[in-house]
Amino acid sequence: MPVSLCNDGDREILWSVNVRLNLIWNMAKKPLKHYLFASDFDQTLTFNDTGYVLSELLGISVDEFERKAKGMAKLNLVQQGAELAYLLLHDPEFRDRVRKDHLYEVGKRIRLKENIKQVYEILDRRIEGFHFDFYVLSAAPVEVIKSALEGIVPEDHIFGTEFEYSASGEIETIVRATAGYGKVARLDQLQEQLGMPADHVVYVGDGSSDIHVMLHVNRRDGFTIAVSESKHVAQIAKRTVLSDNALATLVPILEQIAGWQRPRIRQLFESYGFLIQDWDRVQKDWITLRPAGAEVGQAAAADAN
Numbered sequence: 691m692p693v694s695l696c697n698d699g700d701r702e703i704l705w706s707v708n709v710r711l712n713l714i715w716n717m718a719k720k721p722l723k724h725y726l727f728a729s730d731f732d733q734t735l736t737f738n739d740t741g742y743v744l745s746e747l748l749g750i751s752v753d754e755f756e757r758k759a760k761g762m763a764k765l766n767l768v769q770q771g772a773e774l775a776y777l778l779l780h781d782p783e784f785r786d787r788v789r790k791d792h793l794y795e796v797g798k799r800i801r802l803k804e805n806i807k808q809v810y811e812i813l814d815r816r817i818e819g820f821h822f823d824f825y826v827l828s829a830a831p832v833e834v835i836k837s838a839l840e841g842i843v844p845e846d847h848i849f850g851t852e853f854e855y856s857a858s859g860e861i862e863t864i865v866r867a868t869a870g871y872g873k874v875a876r877l878d879q880l881q882e883q884l885g886m887p888a889d890h891v892v893y894v895g896d897g898s899s900d901i902h903v904m905l906h907v908n909r910r911d912g913f914t915i916a917v918s919e920s921k922h923v924a925q926i927a928k929r930t931v932l933s934d935n936a937l938a939t940l941v942p943i944l945e946q947i948a949g950w951q952r953p954r955i956r957q958l959f960e961s962y963g964f965l966i967q968d969w970d971r972v973q974k975d976w977i978t979l980r981p982a983g984a985e986v987g988q989a990a991a992a993d994a995n
């Protein structure tokens with residue numbers, strides 16, 4: 691007598707399980723979209739600049755450092771953002787005193803924005819269908835960044851300004867400065883190594899040292915995010931996000947690259963224990979007005995000459 695192994699009800703259950711398994715299998719097979727997420731360090735992942743923390747550590751007045759750094763920036767002798775690297779190499783007050791240990795110590799003292807580790811994790815594996823490789827490109831000394839981001843971002847994902855040291859521990863020369871156009875060169879190199887298409891590059895930054903690289907990324911259909919209101923970058927970046935929490939940087943990525951709606955983004959942040967309290971989107975127009983009379987007067991004076 692033939693024995694029925696399963697009845698209609700069982701068959702239905704088996705069919706449903708089979709469909710689900712196929713779905714899971716197909717989802718697992720679906721290739722991930724790979725992106726390169728490159729971030730600046732000073733004031734993008736931190737609240738303050740390396741130069742200020744280092745000056746404090748060495749007992750050099752912050753005003754004095756600021757005067758020197760601004761003076762350097764004005765000269766345009768080095769790439770924007772490389773002022774500290776230049777001072778470390780050429781200014782006796784810094785050069786005679788700074789050793790590698792100081793740079794590691796600065797990394798421990800610098801105040802990081804909250805939740806950088808979580809940003810790394812989300813970009814790595816929490817955005818379904820996507821994987822972002824998190825890299826840091828910064829003009830700050832590489833020792834500072836590696837020390838600050840220890841246990842958060844792998845060392846080989848960090849590119850900062852590299853020095854060579856003498857046997858006595860003094861900074862002897864700069865090997866490479868990841869500032870200004872130096873960031874473009876490093877990013878191109880990385881992109882090539884990772885085999886990443888140009889439109890799969892995301893760059894996040896806050897200041898003038900990020901201008902070149904943001905223009906470069908935009909020109910090649912990548913995505914740029916400013917995390918400050920600094921006119922130089924906010925005018926160039928495709929999106930600007932202002933927040934003390936690094937997680938906020940993910941919002942434009944989730945919206946514009948992953949195509950998430952706000953409720954899903956809120957849900958993700960809630961799973962990390964954060965409620966989005968305020969979410970204002972303000973379209974900014976940068977306009978400077980001057981009295982028309984002054985111009986008419988100037989034009990009339992010019993005409994008279």
Ligand SMILES: [Mg+2]
Binds near residue numbers: 730733734895896
């Ligand atoms: Mg910066």
